[in-house]
């Protein structure tokens with residue numbers, strides 16, 4: 134995407150829909166803390182991607198508004214039964230120190246493989262909490278911090294769902310990621326049990342000429358709120374919720390399986406119809422030939438027979454915000470795990486989306502998709518989790534410290 | 539045998555768990571002031587004479603039940619003075635005493651840790667690394683659990699007086715070398 138390289142606010146994809154009130158969308162140009170929009174030349178500090186470092190301290194945690202790294206692991210843990218308020222604080226003492234060291238390449242104090250930690254590869258570790266942890270810390274649980282309602286399309290499996298604590302690890306090197314994950318999980322093992330790990334990846338060569346494509350081949354992550362500017366309130370929690378969460382966010386993580394065996398039977402025209410976008414460029418099917426992914430979709434355009442050019446069941450139409458608040462930052466990763474017996478693949482999308490309030494922003498969109506979305510023919514949500522993402526640790530502060538205020 | 543000294547700064551860490559020599563600040567424990575040499579350990583109020591940088595101790599959560607009698611303390615002892623400092627042992631509220639330990643190969647070829655009777659010499663302006671499987675401090679006769687994420691305080695005996703240091707308690711599956719209480723005269 135080159136959206137933010139043109140200077141000024143990112144170009145906006147304003148859909149010409151009846152619900153145009155939904156307002157402006159920035160087209161994915163990641164900015165924030167690592168500075169570089171996708172496809173932009175690397176900054177000097179990133180000259181050696183092996184040792185590139187993203188900031189740990191700040192108002193917000195990393196791994197949210199910054200450009201998505203190539204590899205991710207999401208690890209959910211449950212607190213052991215005897216973990217009380219004091220133990221939760223000890224948990225954050227260890228996590229804060231070890232995460233800061235891992236992100237800066239210094240290696241945790243107990244690390245006997247510091248050579249692996251030295252390759253920071255843009256590592257971010259983003260910490261989220263579930264309702265049980267917040268309750269044990271004695272803090273106010275926001276109303277939205279609960280499992281999502283069950284949707285008709287869901288086939289949710291417990292083994293990919295829920296959790297008291299989330300670690301989202303992202304890096305440009307899978308070795309860095311594996312090491313950081315192992316060190317953090319062992320460091321907190323006396324306090325937590327591991328619930329699940331989900332691993333994902335994006336396009337390693339992602340840039341101007343190689344957009345993020347999911348495993349159905351679609352350009353993914355194009356239409357996004359302008360979270361570095363006018364839409365910041367859609368991403369970060371503010372004064373409306375508990376004080377400990379100001380500057381934090383919420384993560385909705387949906388594990389969505391793709392049935393690629395049946396998708397393989399579908400021709401390209403039907404595939405484009407299912408989304409409402411072209412496969413080659415990612416441009417809306419209503420855009421003139423030669424248009425790019427950032428071209429604006431025309432939801433009202435009709436063909437000679439009077440049918441909408443963007444199908445009534447197209448994912449673009451169904452997912453499009455019907456009100457300005459029905460938007461969130463998507464930061465998805467593909468997964469491609471070992472196939473189970475009798476199948477040739479276990480693939481899909483780790484649909485990770487950040488927002489200030491999932492019930493208000495995400496649920497109406499997911500409900501619309503559950504009611505009708507051509508993509509549902511080939512996709513099934515099999516995992517679901519919601520976490521409150523802690524605000525960033527300021528200088529001298531522990532992650533989660535404001536839970537104890 | 540007091541090898542493994544590295545230049546100060548080479549291991550600069552984020553968490554300088556440190557602490558001033560007790561004699562320097564007139565704070566803390568009463569026995570600090572009773573040691574005549576205490577003040578000499580203190581280069582200045584702003585630069586503690588001897589610190590334990592990145593200090594950590596193995597938590598008792600990681601130990602099999604019943605084996606919780608002692609634990610190792612690691613990190614980098616850092617000497618900011620222009621005089622060598624000798625660390626010979628110490629005290630901790632968490633146990634009966636603190637000993638200096640080294641790891642040696644025994645007659646059967648396995649690595650064992652044992653008390654280092656000479657103690658550790660932290661060179662002037664230098665450091666002395668304490669690590670699992672190498673030289674380390676040992677809190678003997680633990681009287682309380684050391685829970686992961688908490689802190690443990692040690693008051694080290696040095697030839698320039700007692701020095702208080704703290705260590706972050708961490709889960710660590712290693713540091714399980716078998717232990718030789720006293721070197722036998724025949725070895």
Ligand code: HEM
Pocket residue numbers: 347349351352353354355356357387389390391408410448449452453454481482484495498499502508512
């Ligand atoms: C495997 C499942 C999914 C796939 C393959 C998928 C794929 C896509 C693709 C290719 C686009 C168009 C390009 C873009 O703007 O990124 C898109 C747009 C979008 N998707 Fe999905 N998606 C999936 C699930 C979801 C879910 C679960 C949600 C939310 C509940 C969602 C919300 C959106 C939104 C909000 C847009 C932008 C719509 C607009 O143009 O305004 N998607 N998705």
